[in-house]
Amino acid sequence: MKRKIAAIFAADIAGYSRLVAEDEEETLRRLASYREVIDDFIARASGRIFNTAGDAVLAEFPSAVDAVRCAIDIQESLRTRNMAYPPSRQMSFRIGITIGDVVERDGDLLGDGVNIAARLEGLAEVGGICVSRAVHEQVANKLSVQFADIGAQEVKNIPTPVHAYMVAMRREDGTYATPQVKKVVKAAPAPHWMWPLVVGVVSVVAIGVGGFLYFTKLETGQVKSVEASLPPVAVPSPSPTPTMAAKAPLPVPTPISAPTQMAAATPAPIPSTPAASNGKFPVDAVPFIGERQRSFLSNEYSAAGDYKAFALSIGGFTGASINQPNEESARSAALDQCQKRAEGAQSPRRCELYAVGNKVVYSHGSPPMPPQPWVRHDGVTERPFAAKDFPMLRDQARTRVENIYAPASKSRAVALGPGGQYFMVLGASSVEEAMRRSLESCGAIAGSACMIVTVDDVFVVPIPTLLRATGFFHAATHPSIVADARDDVVRKFGDGTGWNAVAVGTAGRPGLGLKADDEQTAVNGALADCARHDSDCHVIAIGPFTVGPIN
Structure with a gap:
């Protein structure tokens, strides 16, 4: 560095x-x-x-x-x-x-x-x-x-x-x-004549407090906390350009409680603590976080009374505060805790409030997700993971995946976005959690649904090697395929296991190579099928990817 x-x-x-x-x-x-x-x-x-x-x-x-x-x-x-x-x-x-x-x-x-x-x-x-x-x-x-x-x-x-x-x-x-923006108003300094008075008042107060502490036994309330654990590391990789990884273990949110105040000489009425917000907190709908964080939200956060708040980032960092004196304190404490954790891991993702009380205030809604199942295992197309073969990434990003993802502990997964965005989740409690979190974070970054490419040590989608993957293939909207043939391609291509390829000619008439045992056979089949009813055919898709010439 x-x-x-x-x-x-x-x-x-x-x-x-x-x-x-x-x-x-x-x-x-x-x-x-x-x-x-x-x-x-x-x-x-x-x-x-x-x-x-x-x-x-x-x-x-x-x-x-x-x-x-x-x-x-x-x-x-x-x-x-x-x-x-x-x-x-x-x-x-x-x-x-x-x-x-x-x-x-x-x-x-x-x-x-x-x-x-x-x-x-x-x-x-x-x-x-x-x-x-x-x-x-x-x-x-x-x-x-x-x-x-x-x-x-x-x-x-x-x-x-x-x-x-x-x-x-x-x-x-x-x-x-010229923009009209209101300046920040700074408090005016105290007049010079007030300083002697202030010093005198402070001295009197100090003497009084000293006498009080001498004769009074102070009792302090314990601050409630949750012991930090070591849940999975979320590594955001939002673009083909290499980005920073959240390398530090992500702890379960330690709720910040308002400190118990010292007893006063003359006891004052203690305000009652507001009851928990009406309505059940939708724990299962919270994105980006692991099962351990969800357990905390179910068992600790949901049951706590107001004032409380919960913050998170796309990278999966969280912050929580409970039993605060007011709503603003709860908001600030949760955001500060979350942001400190994110910055401590050098994550570029900003934290945002997800909930105040049990009310969700997160403005972005749920991230775009692909339909389930997220992975269809196929022994014909699956092969061992190798970072050099990861599609749609630049060399620096591939090096980053190799250095961070390959040696990490299971369960882990990588989601890929249509523009080359990617997101890794490492050391999750299950494969299902690793896939969900990587898809949620990748989807939020990309603004559209992502695809699971790697689970643990296996590529779980067909990875083109004869041509270069350039994007996601959507037959229903692909401009190279003539409109009246798209539905047929969607139906046949979607049902195909094994290796599948699509070719088109100058008239946009598609040719399909379906359910082949290897990539070359699928490509040859697509070109031959296209040549029957079109000319100058070329391959536009292999598996889930659009493809182009290898540079």
Whole structure:
């Protein structure tokens, strides 16, 4: 690992989950198109993308000027593209930029600089850009850009406020709109004449408390806790670009209880503890977590009275607080506990509240999941796992899978997304848990259902070797297959065990090679079948994957 100073660029889509829920296929297609624009601008500005996850992009630049200029170009280009869509379907990015000291590991960047850029992105307006003071100082006299000073902003899990600026974006008429953001109001300092009075009061109180402690035996209540155990490690790998692994064991949430207060000299009425929230907490519906965490939620959290809260991240990290003095304390304690665990494992995933009391407040809903069964075992196509043969991953990602997944303890599984996203769950209590958690986390990252590719030491789907896997094959919507033949391909291809392949010709008439004993036989059968009613045939799918030439 090495340290360096870099300009960090963080971007994601505002309202991405809603867009996917309304029209998944159109959203994913447009995201791919917009990502091409973003990737091109970043490359032209000498930037490097070091992490992606679903709609999010993290990149580094050699200078703040390059990063801000690139961000402006991206936002103006995408604003023009969005004009072709109604407001409810526009796909707008928010971008945050800072300069920071970061650590490079296996091509990925870690450190406060990355975290601050992500927080600044959260402060940005929809379609806007938010930068740190360090960036503003670097670019203010070098670019013809207007800024709005929004002051020091308190951001989650950053110990000191971040002084931020909004970049004024150009309107359609060519003028610039300066963002109107309310500054953080700081408490006015106490007048100088009050300090002697304050010192006197504190002295009197200290003497009184000292006398009280001398004559009074203090009793402290015990803080309820749950002994941490070592459940499975969730390793998020959300994109073909290598990302960080959550390498630390994930403990069962230790509920944070409000401390018992010391007895006062004059006992005050003790407020009654609110009863548990009405309604049963839906433990079985909580995504991303293992059976041990679910057991905690069933036995400890559900039975506790208010005030309480539960937080989680896509990576499976959790935090819980019970018996807090108020709802806000419960929320804050649960989020802080979860985020500390995630950051301790160097996970880039932010924690979010899942429940307050027994009420689910998680806004993203259930992650997209494939239909069951998630795996159909077939001795003809299954073969031993080898990281070098893992489909749709870049070399760095394959190396990461080999170093982390291959030596890990069972039960374990890897889920793969349609855009090359992947997620590993290691050391789960069962194969079923490993598959469920990897599919849930991968689906949340990708925004669409993922596929189980590996369970323990076995590839459980046919892995093409004659051609390169390029994506997931969906016969019902594949544009190369003529429309009136798609249903027949879906029916025949879906029922086939063994090796299966699809070929098409210039007219889009498909040829099928079904239930073959090996990949080559399936390919030959598909090409021969296609040649009977079409010309210039080529293979477009092998097993569950679309395929193309090996580079």
